[in-house]
Amino acid sequence: MDKIASFTIDHLRLQSGLYVSRKDTKGDVTVTTFDMRITAPNKEPVIDMPALHTIEHLAATYLRNSAIKDDVVYFGPMGCRTGCYILLFGDLTSEDIYPTVIDMCDFILNFTGDIPGATSKECGNYSEQNLNMAKFYIAKYKKALEENRNFNYPDSE
Numbered sequence: 107m108d109k110i111a112s113f114t115i116d117h118l119r120l121q122s123g124l125y126v127s128r129k130d131t132k133g134d135v136t137v138t139t140f141d142m143r144i145t146a147p148n149k150e151p152v153i154d155m156p157a158l159h160t161i162e163h164l165a166a167t168y169l170r171n172s173a174i175k176d177d178v179v180y181f182g183p184m185g186c187r188t189g190c191y192i193l194l195f196g197d198l199t200s201e202d203i204y205p206t207v208i209d210m211c212d213f214i215l216n217f218t219g220d221i222p223g224a225t226s227k228e229c230g231n232y233s234e235q236n237l238n239m240a241k242f243y244i245a246k247y248k249k250a251l252e253e254n255r256n257f258n259y260p261d262s263e
Contacts (some may be wrong), residue, residue: 117147122247123256124200124207127191137179138198142207143256144191144247152187153243156236159183160221161190161214161244163235167222168213174206198199200257209246215241 111128125141144153144161153161166181170194179193194203217237224232250256 110231112141116261119260121146121254121256122250123254123258124204124251125257125259126198128201129197131197135195135220136197138194138196140192140194140200140203141184141189142192142197142247144243145188147186148186150188151191153183154236154239156234157239157243158187158190159231160235160237160240163221163223163229164214164217164240165190165210168210169206171207172209190259204251204255204257208248208251211251214244215248217241 107135120143122145123141123143125143127139127141130137130139135258162181162183169178169181171176174194177195179195181190181192183190192203221235221237223229224235226232226249232242
C-alpha cells in the first residue's frame with residue numbers, strides 16, 4: 107500500500123506552524139489542506155480533548171462566518187491531538203491564509219460566553235469543552251506563528 111502523505115513528514119523535527127499538507131485536484135477544482143500544527147509532535151504534550159473540542163467549535167464557527175466562508179470545506183482536529191486541519195477550495199499557500207488564521211486566533215482569544223454548538227441537541231459530546239485551555243493553546247500557537255512563520259515542512263534527513 108502507498109504511504110499516506112502526512113506519514114512522510116518528519117514529526118521529530120516538526121514545529122508549530124501553518125503548513126500546506128496537500129493539494130487535491132479533480133477537474134478544475136483544487137482543495138488545499140492546511141496543517142495547523144499547534145504543538146510540536148513528540149516534544150510537547152498533546153492538546154487536551156476539552157480544549158481541542160473548544161478550538162474546533164470556535165474555529166469552525168469563525169471560518170464559516172469569515173470573509174473566506176464560501177471557500178471553507180472543513181475544519182477539524184487531528185487524531186494525534188497536536189493540531190487541526192483546515193481544508194479550503196483553491197490552490198492556496200500558507201501566506202494566503204495567514205491573516206485569516208491570525209484573525210481566527212484573535213476571535214478565540216477574545217471569545218466570551220457560551221461555546222457555539224455546545225448543547226446536547228447540537229453536539230454529540232457537548233459538555234467536553236474548556237475555553238480557558240483553548241485560549242492557552244491558541245495564544246501559544248499565535249505567538250509561535252508570529253515569531254517563526256513556519257510555513258514549510260522540515261526536510262527529511
